[in-house]
Amino acid sequence: MEVNKDESKRCVEIALAAFSAGNVEKALKFLEKSQKLYPTKEAEDLLRRVRNAGSTRTGTEESTTTRRRTLNKDTEKPQEPKLNVDYTQDQLEVVRRLKKCKDYYEVLGVTKEATDSDIKKAYKKLALQLHPDKNKAPGAVEAFKALGNAVATLTDARKRKEYDLYGNQENTSHYHANHHAGHNHHYEYNFGRGFESEINPNDLFNMFFGGAQARTRTRWQSNETQSGSPPSLIFGLVLCFIVVSMLSTFFASDPLYSLQQTPKYSVERRTLNLKIPYYVKDNFVSEYQGSLSRLEHSVEEEYIMYMKRTCHNERNYRDAMMARAKSFGSRTQLNQAQQLKMPSCDALHKLGVGRVNY
Structure with a gap:
């Protein structure tokens, strides 16, 4: 073993250098090797010293790590529970607003004097917010359908006039019944009946935004x-x-005429044949280049068709009131029902258009 003495001494020197540099593991490695090659008292004392230093350091590091973990655990903020929703508060508010609306004008956020262009712009803005592919809030599908019914009704001249006069037919019946019974009434529109669009809401959306697009x-x-x-x-x-x-x-x-006077259609004219009133814009005389007789024929056809529908509604309401009076055996109510005015039927009778039964 005497031959290993020099090598053992060299290992001790390497271990001392490593220990001075703070590399405890390397110092332990070479001191243990030194003892195997040629054990000495110097190497043994140094080995004990290095081992003690290593134990103290390890304990300190473990304590520091433990304290750091505890501190992080104590200061770590609890994670907020994630809501299982895929819609925003703004989307929910849009749906809630539409559900509170009382008529189609309020749904679209326009006045009764709004033009077709105003109505279409309002629809486009709301349709992008309510389309079911984008808005997953509860009630969005019904709100989107109500929006479609609103624009389909108010952009159709015939439907819009009928809606302005009667609202939804179901609500009209309730209105007349409450009115003649002498009770106060709350006139509320039901978007699900009376004026439903004949076009699927998604098809209507594609018509405005371009399905092919x-x-x-x-x-x-x-x-x-x-x-x-x-x-x-x-x-x-x-x-x-x-x-x-x-x-x-x-x-x-815009349409060339309107059967109702509005700020835009303010000039009154009458057809040459049946003297039906209709309204045009201020510049109608100077701007219109078409056939006046053909235009007035269209006015008369639309007016008569409209009056026939309203006459039909008036007659149905009178018949319903008469049937009710007979079922209760009330001659007073029967007389009142028989004397109900039917202005649309009277107007058609005066025009001599068709056969109007009373």
Whole structure:
């Protein structure tokens, strides 16, 4: 073992250097090797010293780590529970507002004097907020349907006039019954009946925003994902659809006349044949270049069709009141029902249009 004495001494020197540098593991390694090669009292004392230092350091590090973990645990903020919803508060508020509305004008946020252009702009703004693909709030589907019914009714001249006069037919019956019974009434619209749109709400949405545009955009996004770059041709088509849609909205012309007087249609005229009143804009005489007789024929047809519908409603209401009076055996109520005025039927009778039964 005498031959290993020099090597053992060299290991001690390396261990001392390592220990001075703070590398306890390396110092232990070379001191243990030194003792195996040639044990000495110097190496043994140094080994004990290094081991004690290593134990103290390890204990200190473990204590520090434990305290750090405890501190982090104590100061760590508890995670807030995530709500299992996929809609915002703003989306919910839009739905709640529509559910409180009493008529279609309030649904769209426009006045009764609003033009078709005003109504369409209001619909576009709300439809983007209420479409079920975007708004997942409770009641969004019903609100979106109510919005579709509103724009379909108010952008149709015939339906709008009938709606302005009677509201929903079911509500009209309640109104007349309460009115003639002498009770106060709360006139509330029911969006589900009376004036439902004949067009599916999603189809109506696509009519305003362009169904082909939406489908093309979907295909473009799919192709972009697969190929990694958007095809310029499809992008151009999408842009073209958007421009055409915007131009069609901006250049949409107003009707030539109205059967009701409004601030826009303020000039009264009467048809040459049946003397039916209708209203046109201030610049009608200077701007209209078409056939006046053909226009007045359309006025008379629309007026007669409208009066026939209202006459039908008046007659049905009178018959219902008479049937009720007979069921109760009340001659007074029967006389009142028989004397009910039917102005639309009277107007048609005076015009001599068709056969109006009383």
